[in-house]
Amino acid sequence: xxxxxxxxxxxxxxxxxxxxxxxxxxxxxxxxxxxxxxxxxxxxxxxxxxxxxxxxxxxxxxxxxxxxxxxxxxxxxxxxxxxxxxxxxxxxxxxxxxxxxxxxxxxxxxxxxxxxxxxxxxxxxxxxxxxxxxxxxxxxxxxxxxxxxxxxxxxxxxxxxxx
Numbered sequence: 001x002x003x004x005x006x007x008x009x010x011x012x013x014x015x016x017x018x019x020x021x022x023x024x025x026x027x028x029x030x031x032x033x034x035x036x037x038x039x040x041x042x043x044x045x046x047x048x049x050x051x052x053x054x055x056x057x058x059x060x061x062x063x064x065x066x067x068x069x070x071x072x073x074x075x076x077x078x079x080x081x082x083x084x085x086x087x088x089x090x091x092x093x094x095x096x097x098x099x100x101x102x103x104x105x106x107x108x109x110x111x112x113x114x115x116x117x118x119x120x121x122x123x124x125x126x127x128x129x130x131x132x133x134x135x136x137x138x139x140x141x142x143x144x145x146x147x148x149x150x151x152x153x154x155x156x157x158x159x160x161x162x163x
Contacts, residue, residue, distance in 0.1 A: 008119045012126045014086040015077040015112060024116055027070040032121035041117045045071045047110040071109070074116075078108035088112075090131035094138065 010021040028041075035041040042048050046066035081092040088108070095104035118124045143159075150157045 008123060008125070010116060010119060012128075013112065013115050013119070014084050014088045014128060015081045016116075017077075020073050020077050023073045024070060027068070027073075028116075030120055032117055035117070038114045038117040038121075042110050042113050045074065045110075045113055047071060047074070047106060047113055074109040074112050075105050077112055078105045081108060085131050087129045087131060087134045090134040090138075 010016050010024060011018060016024075032041065035044060039048070045068060078092065081089045082096070083089070084092075088111070091111075092104060092108045095107055098104075099107070115126060119126060143157075147157045
């Protein structure tokens with residue numbers, strides 16, 4: 001149904017089903033030109049962090065209260081990614097382990113909002129790359145950071161052959 005209205009299939013995004021897609025269209029509309037950038041859209045949804053910054057230092061963190069149905073729907077969609085064997089699911093599990101549940105849900109809801117914005121504004125198609133791709137990509141990043149830290153301390157990391 002939403003594909004006929006907006007021209008894109010929002011249900012291709014993991015965690016977004018038909019009910020969520022219709023809520024997105026009914027609350028925000030299918031025309032995203034109201035918001036200049038995706039950051040403006042995320043801010044309108046109150047999914048951005050509320051950091052008070054002075055002199056490049058965070059001096060306080062606040063909570064942005066919201067009663068927006070779309071925000072609540074995106075948070076519910078983000079929390080459904082916990083058991084998903086997809087790229088977004090793997091990213092959510094890593095964020096949840098590092099940041100805790102509520103912050104990870106808000107961060108993933110913001111990511112979902114950005115994906116929705118891009119799909120509706122630019123007609124982008126979402127293609128899932130699976131959890132294994134994310135884990136491999138994350139492992140490569142960890143190896144790169146480990147080699148950089150070792151070089152900074154004057155050491156060199158050599159990869160051992162797989163047994």
